[in-house]
Amino acid sequence: MDELPSTAPNAVPGPRGWKRLARPALYVVGIVLVGAAVMAARQADGPAVWPLVQHATVWQWCALLLIPIGNWLLTSALFSTLTGHFGRVDRGEMAALIGASWLLNYLPLQPGLLGRIAYHRRFHGIAVRHSLVVIGCSMGCTVAAAAIMVAVTLGAAQTGLGGWVSPLLAFGGGLLLGMGLVIRAARPAAFAGRLLLALGLRYADMGLAAIRYGVLFAMLGHPIRDSEGSILAATSLVATLPPVPMGLREWAVELLSRSAAMAPATAGLRVDLLGRAGEVVMALVVGLASAAWLYWRGQGRQRRLRVIEADNEG
Numbered sequence: 001m002d003e004l005p006s007t008a009p010n011a012v013p014g015p016r017g018w019k020r021l022a023r024p025a026l027y028v029v030g031i032v033l034v035g036a037a038v039m040a041a042r043q044a045d046g047p048a049v050w051p052l053v054q055h056a057t058v059w060q061w062c063a064l065l066l067i068p069i070g071n072w073l074l075t076s077a078l079f080s081t082l083t084g085h086f087g088r089v090d091r092g093e094m095a096a097l098i099g100a101s102w103l104l105n106y107l108p109l110q111p112g113l114l115g116r117i118a119y120h121r122r123f124h125g126i127a128v129r130h131s132l133v134v135i136g137c138s139m140g141c142t143v144a145a146a147a148i149m150v151a152v153t154l155g156a157a158q159t160g161l162g163g164w165v166s167p168l169l170a171f172g173g174g175l176l177l178g179m180g181l182v183i184r185a186a187r188p189a190a191f192a193g194r195l196l197l198a199l200g201l202r203y204a205d206m207g208l209a210a211i212r213y214g215v216l217f218a219m220l221g222h223p224i225r226d227s228e229g230s231i232l233a234a235t236s237l238v239a240t241l242p243p244v245p246m247g248l249r250e251w252a253v254e255l256l257s258r259s260a261a262m263a264p265a266t267a268g269l270r271v272d273l274l275g276r277a278g279e280v281v282m283a284l285v286v287g288l289a290s291a292a293w294l295y296w297r298g299q300g301r302q303r304r305l306r307v308i309e310a311d312n313e314g
Contacts, residue, residue: 022243023109026243029244030244030247032247034273036247037250037269037272038273040266041269041270044265044269049270052220052221053274060215064212067211067212068278068282069282070205071205071209072098074202074205074208076097077091078138078198078201078205079134081197081198082134082137083131085194086127086131086134088124093294093297095290096291096293096294096297097290098290099286100116100290100294101115101116102287102290103284103291105245110245113135117131117132141198141199143238144202145202145237146206146234146235148203149169149206149231150230150231152165152168152169152172153165157227166226169207169210169230173200173207177197177201178200180193180194180195180197180199181193181197183196184197206233207230210229211229212275213253214229217262217263222264224257228260232262235256239252250269250276254268
């Protein structure tokens with residue numbers, strides 16, 4: 001039996017107490033990091049962001065607001081692929097779950113993640129441990145995709161193929177997706193095929209992030225090379241893996257872009273804060289629509305259950 005925490009005013013919380021405090025503390029850390037990023041960006045020399053954004057092209061606005069939709073759909077496909085090994089989940093329903101989680105995870109305690117696990121257990125019969133396996137595999141796919149993208153980018157630069165980074169990265173993504181589909185077709189019950197396909201989906205997700213970084217840096221007057229965008233994308237996605245919900249990514253992009261002389265000081269912060277703003281806007285749209293759809297679907301399930309119960313009683 002777990003030991004009950006002491007109620008004494010100066011008592012040190014036991015293990016369960018520390019776990020309860022960890023998520024709120026990490027959320028506060030994230031808020032502090034984002035606040036520090038905003039202050040540093042505002043105090044830096046250089047033109048204001050808003051006038052530059054006002055003069056952005058239609059394509060730049062699409063990159064700011066619509067590429068996150070592509071990221072959402074690819075992430076939904078990734079989780080649908082991995083979760084399908086443990087239970088049947090409709091692809092549209094998974095997209096709605098990921099969409100609602102996207103918005104809810106901006107709140108303290110990240111209720112979107114916990115809510116999705118509980119939802120799978122209740123409606124799909126997927127055990128909590130299996131949901132945790134899926135989450136662990138998705139994190140592993142992020143690390144592996146980042147390693148492949150960095151290796152391809154640096155390898156191209158070392159062999160004099162720096163101008164072919166984008167085609168090489170696209171070929172690598174197509175190869176991963178193709179191999180995953182072939183293995184899935186040959187051995188449908190094997191988890192390896194699902195894992196390889198998920199890796200390809202995460203790699204494609206990272207590729208979209210690389211395109212977006214290139215466009216956003218150009219939007220703020222600091223064009224970067226394709227190779228730099230891919231390195232930034234790999235770094236930014238790995239920076240989202242720790243339990244700090246926000247803030248780490250902004251500072252990781254700033255430190256990398258400054259240390260590698262990609263852009264002047266605070267340009268990375270400005271770019272990633274602008275990207276974060278676009279993501280929040282789309283998370284509101286997608287998250288609210290997804291939550292409404294899930295509520296409507298849940299009500300339909302309840303009505304069908306009541307009809308079945310009434311027929312059984314009759």
